[in-house]
Amino acid sequence: MTPRDASENDRDHSSSRWSDLERPPLNAAALRRGLVREGGLWSDVDVVQRTGSTNSDLVDRAAAGTAGEGAVLVAEEQTAGRGRLDRQWSAPARSGLFFSVLLKPVEVPVARWGWLPLLTGVAVAAGLARAAGVDTALKWPNDLLVKVGGEERKAGGILLERAGDGGVVIGVGINVTLRAQELPVPTAGSLALAGAVSTDRDTLLRGVLRSLEDWYGRWRTAGGDAGLCGLQEAYAAGCATLGRTVRAELPGDRAVVGEAVAVDGDGRLVLATGEGVREPVGAGDIVHLRPAE
Template structure:
């Protein structure tokens, strides 16, 4: 076998075996369930882009997983990459037609809750959410980002919906991290890094939270989404800086997440400012 053949061999890294698509389908696709299809591809540009392009023709609950992404996108159109089979890179198509559109803004936060609770159950690591939906883990004594979520409207008003993309670092080693502030489940001491049970748990958790939210007509209080999100949000209670569109920034204490999913900052001027979009920076406490 030539070196190039070894690089292309899906079993070339024995610590990172491929996902078992057949087994995932057997356990996740069921009559009356949310998930309608599940496909695993070796590599693609972006699972979000692929699902979005077919949003009108696909039924709700389509799942697309890639072993590797060559043009993955995060929030604010940031680009990122990771070694093949080192994480979970997937997108799901949701069509909550019966939920008022003004409540769809909760879906990225809902996905964050689902990922955090699903991983904690199987991987046995403490997880937290940085508003709106970055997944944080603790590596040593540092808080690091191990995953992110991107939600995008897709398709026509009549047949489309929301595509939610999830990227999670599972077995990334320290020398593979894209930036020093990144982390992975393995670096956080996860007891399970087998991607099959991790993906099953996350998708089951996502089905649970989405179904509860949809059955409550998207009400974040009735579905308990708002209180669960607040309980797991590492941003609340901290002094933060919000970097907003238009090169504007505001600093203050993050005191609440309101009924629209916005982060409420209490500023030094005594104003409570809602933040609906932007980057949040966790600030260290000031030295006395």
């Protein structure tokens, strides 16, 4: 073997999907067997090694007619993952769960679709509690929190985008085995750092998608009524934002400061201000939500 051949072989080995044995690849065939079934929600599970954004890809597939309701797209690595307001989301390959699902709740009034990110948060938290043994709290409207050393850290996020033909794509990113030295910011965390009893991503993904199928079915059967299907109560029970004084920064340099006292029937966060006013703020209107100084 020439030095050049050896060098190329080393590069091939270092880029192999098995180069980090603590982060094995997902088993796409097993995931499809466990999730795709007659009469179930999930119609396909596609795992790709690398992409820019699973949300963008699934929106494109929906527009092209190559993906239907229940399509799941998972990436081992995302190079251009996005959160709300196009904030960047990145992590090492196979260190987390990065996936998007296509849903078409055509029987639910569009005015109630704002509950879908909150529904996804409840489903993800419930799925992770069972599969990973980690308590996950929800920061309104779309962050997943875990405790690392007694401190709340963001371990995941949710992004909803409209797709053509009466559909929505919901993207989920969860840090699973991210190590302390790999954290993008000090306020980030992962399931491993939070003491998860399991970081097997196949098991975690199955648990989360089964939980999402359950909650989506309840919500859809109730015509999107979050109170009737128990979603509003479940979200409030798991929402770490409630009871805290926060500053909601809105477009146009406007801000509302108050105690977060409720999540209303439309999924908006209700703030009780110092002037005695109860002001609801919607997820689509907010730029930042931070603790009030």
